[in-house]
Amino acid sequence: MVALARPKMKWGIAIETVDVAILGAGAAGLMAAIHTGRRGRRTLVLDHAERAGKKILISGGGRSNFTNVHATPLNFLSQNPHFAKSALARFTPADMVALVERHKIPYHEKTLGQLFCDRSAHDLLNLLLKECAEAQVAIQTGTSMQSITHDGAHFHLATSGGAIRAKSLIVATGGLSIPKMGATPLGYQIAEQFGHRIVQTRPGLVPLTFLPKDLADWSDLSGLSTEVVAHTRPAKKQRVPNPVFREKMLITHRGLSGPAVLQISSYWMPGEPLAFDLAPGRSVVTELARRDQGALLQAVRGVLPGRLAERWVALNTPDSWTNASLTALEAQFHAWTVTPSGTEGYAKAEVTVGGVDTAQLDSTTMQSKLVAGLYFVGEVVDVTGWLGGYNFQWAWASGVSAGESA
Structure with missing residues (x-):
């Protein structure tokens, strides 16, 4: 077991047993939570930040380039260029546009298929939080991880908000880019703890x-x-x-x-x-x-x-x-x-290239091939999109794939 850094204690409401625990209240984590919650799975999202979706709010200059209408697997970099195909086919840019339109969020195409919110990225975050609420998803922010163990049936999480037991664990902790927004290597530490290889990480979309x-x-x-x-x-x-x-x-x-x-x-x-x-x-x-x-x-x-x-x-x-x-x-x-x-390093990088090796993940569900019930989604995985809404589309698509399985 890898012991994670013990941060300052921030006590919240401890939830003893859930069906699905999701680490990371960003784009991929919230989308995964929406889909586990819709399936009646008791879902808890944990994040060390004081609020959900902090990186969503600064994306696209504050207007969130939430997808790209031209997104295909060719727009992604990975050691396995075929890995993203299944998830991207399961949840397409058209699906994301339909969700945005259902919430009556005005948007526009800027250039090269990039879709932005007309008003603010707050519209996109509010969409996700509303969908989570409707799916009865619990979100607990200001909560830091201390350790994670697995007994073969459940994951046991020791957190600054109490002990949590979950049948499934979805790791949506993001990469190393923009550390001032709270980026940490937590997701890679968890992956390595459970035997997963990490494709060497480096700054991407960076000056x-x-x-x-x-x-x-x-x-x-x-x-x-x-x-x-x-x-x-x-x-x-x-x-x-x-x-x-x-x-x-x-x-x-x-x-x-x-x-x-x-x-x-x-x-x-x-x-x-x-x-x-x-x-x-x-x-x-x-x-x-x-x-x-x-x-x-x-x-x-x-x-x-x-x-x-x-x-x-x-x-x-x-x-x-x-x-x-x-x-x-x-x-x-x-x-x-x-x-x-x-x-210019991770401080100026928009994404992290590399991450959890896709050879050890199921491309249709994002589940670990090594540990049943363990999933990795979003930027923590070795799938990196181009500039222009592609990384958001990967977050949505991989989150949906895991959310419909966990």
């Missing part, structure tokens, strides 16, 4: 930092952005190349951010270079009216913001203006290569 040379060359252009196509270098023996992302790149005072960079960061491995096409689908320098720096600058200004164009030309003006030099310069413009020094 990248410059090496010192690139920092000197580019950091004073902080705030400038441009549309790019971001690429990674395929790993050795990689049969399917990583996706590419055509979105905005933003220069920061420490490195690179913006949607394209956040997306590609989930696939980037330390020490590897990234390539950015700075003019997707356009020829920039091979047909200059004149072959000199002035003409080059004018051409580059046609596709990049002024100061960024000036800096790029200053750093990349060729020694000669031959056809071969211009061809090489054109190729360089479409494959600006940056090797990041690292990332």
Whole structure:
């Protein structure tokens, strides 16, 4: 048994025996609770935070990008790319939209299939809490875990709110991203306690930092952005190349951010270079009216913001203006290569890549193959979505799968 850190005691109402205990009152945990409660299962949701759904409330700039209409298994990163198929088919974006519409929550599509609440993420959280109440789910916040044991029939939870016995345990504790919102490694500790492997975790959907040379060359252009196509270098023996992302790149005072960079960061491995096409689908320098720096600058200004164009030309003006030099310069413009020094870490990451190994979970129910009655859902699992509502859709879908089984 792994002994968990004993926090300051916060005594609440102890519930001695329940059918299902759920650790984590976030998106996946609340959705799982709704479905266990609807099945008449006596359900208790526990969370160490003082209120349910804290990360839901800050998501999407406070308006919650609650799904993406284009979500498919191809939009997720996992050691087993097929694992998410069953859950995503069981509860689709259309199902989530129907739930939102049933609660008369106004929403809109922003870009690329991203659906946001018109008013506030509070609407989404209130939807979940109302559904939980209707399913007679009990939610106990401000409750910290101290230890968990299993006797073959029940899980025994020692908490700061008392001792709890449950037939099933759903772990929906999230990942390591945004520690200021209370992220902890609890879910991984529980998984390892019961014999589960953890795929190495790292920050995902996270800004990248410059090496010192690139920092000197580019950091004073902080705030400038441009549309790019971001690429990674395929790993050795990689049969399917990583996706590419055509979105905005933003220069920061420490490195690179913006949607394209956040997306590609989930696939980037330390020490590897990234390539950015700075003019997707356009020829920039091979047909200059004149072959000199002035003409080059004018051409580059046609596709990049002024100061960024000036800096790029200053750093990349060729020694000669031959056809071969211009061809090489054109190729360089479409494959600006940056090797990041690292990332901004979990503090700025939107998600955690890696997690509980899916090889030891049932993809249709999210139940452990090692311990009957133990389930893992949401971000704690080795399934990571793209930016734009995909991770919420995984939370809903995996929560439903577990909730209809536990």
